[in-house]
Amino acid sequence: MQGASRRIGGTMEGTDDEKGVAMPGSTDSSTKTMGVLTVGGLVVVTAYTAVLGSNGWLWFGWVVLGLITLGMVATRST
Template sequence: MSGSRSTKTMGGLTIGTLVLTTAYTVALGSNGWLWFAWIVLGLATLGMLSTRDT
């Protein structure tokens, strides 16, 4: 059960980070490091989703 909760938390964090990165890009211009970090976070989330027990 703990794995499911941490996966949901990671997913929420990924979506929240996407929203913040997009807002930063709109307000202040693109920052490649922010997008790189978001991609890494997204890949980590996908990895957690693909290895979770159903």
């Protein structure tokens, strides 16, 4: 039985495949997608800065995206 616990000798023993309950919006695939978007955004903002000069709003947007990604990583179930 996947994800179930069983009682052995008066103690509860969980199986290794227990994942817990994922919060809506923070599943493994969405967290990985946000990570890819954050890294891709860093590449784009860095390239823009190198070619056309610095734009504070782009860096601000990237920092906000990074913080959202970190929040998703911190709140996902393990």
